[in-house]
Amino acid sequence: MSTRNRLAAVLFAGALAAWPQSDAVDPRSTLHITLPEDSPISVVSADWGESRATARGGAMVLDLRTSLSLRNSGQAKIRGVTLLVEAQDVTPGGKASVAVPSLDAGVGDVFPVRVDMRLMRPLQSGTGPLVTIKLDGVLFDDLSFYGPNELNSRRSMRAWEMEARRDRQYFKAILESRGPEGLREAFLSSVAALSSRPRMDVRFARGGRATNxxxxxxxxxxxxxxxxxxxxxxxxxARASGSEIRAPRIDVKNRSKRGVSYVEIGWILKDRNGRQFLAGSVPSSDGLDLAPGQTGKILESTSLRFSSASGRIVDIQGVTGYVSQVEFDNGEIWIPSRSSLNQSGLQGVAAPSPEEQRLTNIYVKKGLEAVIQELRKF
Known part of the structure; x- marks a missing residue:
């Protein structure tokens, strides 16, 4: 392992002494960032900030508040990065991930990655890292991919990049046809939609049963x-009861001339008062294999429980589904066009892409001219 691709931050005993029940924490424990020798990214610096480890009974709770600076040390522009963060591989709550889509990191560029999460692991009796941060994948400008892909980040990052290109083209077309004021109106609409869009929390468990x-x-x-x-x-x-849907089954057909390995279905729920909520997208199993013209089933033996972001239970009266993403067996991704979303009425209900959220945030914080300059980079 080369020096540039391995960074260890030692949590000294003096700092550990300030944490609750820190006597159960090995002061020699470390936090490691481990990258392969041929990794296209390298670590410039890591600020562990307010990260804390707390012993609670037989477990250790790790609150990570970390800022990483990474460099594109490869030979191509980077569009996305996903990191796997592990405290314990088999313990519930022992691992998570951090994804950074919509990057524009040229060769040699340095870019930030923020890690804010809570992990759990059994109390450690010997030496070794408390947390290991690994690379799961890097997406390049030509949609090629590097990494072990343990989290299926290749699929996710390719979809995000396709959405980013779609939405940038949409806003650039508005700028060209309607000028800066037309673009301003478009982002004012995005700001209003982001603030007014109702949110839904969903709990997903295969093989679950209704609990009410x-x-x-x-x-x-x-x-x-x-x-x-x-x-x-x-x-x-599906079978529905109050805020819970059990054992849903959706039949789909491959209309294309290529094999399909993955389908994602977006869910829109309607409550007793007729209000619509986006419940997110639910994926097919990784074993899906649809030949051209073939039909298949997804989401069997699944239980879903929904509530609003405020915690209010939603009395489900109707469900509308739509195909939000398709992966072909060669790894290419299909997503709905912007015009399809608008014509179907989904644009006001479906969640905006990470890129639209990023551009809208630039507009809110820096103004219209900053957004125009950002669009001109692509």
Missing amino acids: FEAEHELQFAFLRFPDSPVDPISGV
């Missing part, structure tokens, strides 16, 4: 279909 005692009823899915979608949702049914 309300009478179940059969719920038929409605579907929004896009003309250019390579996969068509045919039918869907």
